[in-house]
Amino acid sequence: xxxxxxxxxxxxxxxxxxxxxxxxxxxxxxxxxxxxxxxxxxxxxxxxxxxxxxxxxxxxxxxxxxxxxxxxxxxxxxxxxxxxxxxxxxxxxxxxxxxxxxxxxxxxxxxxxxxxxxxxxxxxxxxxxxxxxxxxxxxxxxxxxxxxxxxxxxxxxxxxxxxxxxxxxxxxxxxxxxxxx
Numbered sequence: 001x002x003x004x005x006x007x008x009x010x011x012x013x014x015x016x017x018x019x020x021x022x023x024x025x026x027x028x029x030x031x032x033x034x035x036x037x038x039x040x041x042x043x044x045x046x047x048x049x050x051x052x053x054x055x056x057x058x059x060x061x062x063x064x065x066x067x068x069x070x071x072x073x074x075x076x077x078x079x080x081x082x083x084x085x086x087x088x089x090x091x092x093x094x095x096x097x098x099x100x101x102x103x104x105x106x107x108x109x110x111x112x113x114x115x116x117x118x119x120x121x122x123x124x125x126x127x128x129x130x131x132x133x134x135x136x137x138x139x140x141x142x143x144x145x146x147x148x149x150x151x152x153x154x155x156x157x158x159x160x161x162x163x164x165x166x167x168x169x170x171x172x173x174x175x176x177x178x179x180x181x
Contacts, residue, residue, distance in 0.1 A: 004126045006030045008038055008178065010113030014072060015050070027111055030178035034137075036167050037104050037177045038118055040085050040148075041078035042071040044141040047134065052121070068125070069134045071118035078116050079108070085148040091155035096171050104177045140165060 008030075012023040030038070049067035082105060090098055108116070120137075124130045147161040162168050169175035 004032050004122045006032075006034050006038075006123050006178075007119045009117045009119060010075075010111040011072075011115040011117050012113055014115055023113075024117070025111070025113060026180065027108065027116070028178040028181040030174070033123070033167075033175075034118065034120070035174075035176055035178045036162075036169075037082075037101060039071075039140060039144060039167075040082050041108075041116060042073055042118070042141060043081065043145060044138045046071050046073045047137055047141070048072055049134070050121075066130075068121055068130065069137055070120060071137070073116055075108070075111070075114050075116050079105075082108075085144070088148050088155050088158050092159035094170055097176060100173050100177055104181075107181045140167065 006029070007026055008028040009024045010027050011025075012021075015022060028035075028038075047069050048071075050070050052066045052068060086101055086105070089101070093101070120133060124133045127133055143161065143165055147158040150158075159168075
């Protein structure tokens with residue numbers, strides 16, 4: 001797993017749109033797993049499969065086409081979702097995590113790109129069972145939806161459900177928000 005990176009990108013458009021002249025900028029980076037604050041931006045419906053045609057894992061492997069998952073959403077939609085989820089979580093998370101989330105949101109707001117994407121290629125490529133990444137992401141995003149997007153659920157109950165996933169590492173800024181931002 002040495003050097004396994006997950007990258008948050010700002011993009012000028014969705015892949016394959018219009019003139020296919022994609023511009024992208026790295027917004028943040030993480031090692032070995034997807035930070036929880038990044039996941040709060042997305043829903044399971046934001047998972048897309050990208051073909052790896054021509055990308056070989058190493059020189060000895062076939063270059064046959066495979067698909068890996070990315071998360072991609074309009075920045076406006078992702079912010080709306082993050083803000084709604086932040087409002088639920090704010091009552092249950094530590095002060096330092098709440099402050100970090102505010103700094104993360106401010107950082108994301110400063111990008112001028114209208115699309116946010118999470119590139120998982122290296123993570124997918126280095127998994128023992130790469131095909132498991134898609135259902136793992138879908139499951140985790142559904143847990144977030146079921147925990148945070150249900151009216152009437154208390155912040156403590158929502159946060160307890162999220163903590164059960166083992167993905168929320170309190171007061172760990174890199175695990176929660178990545179680095180390089």
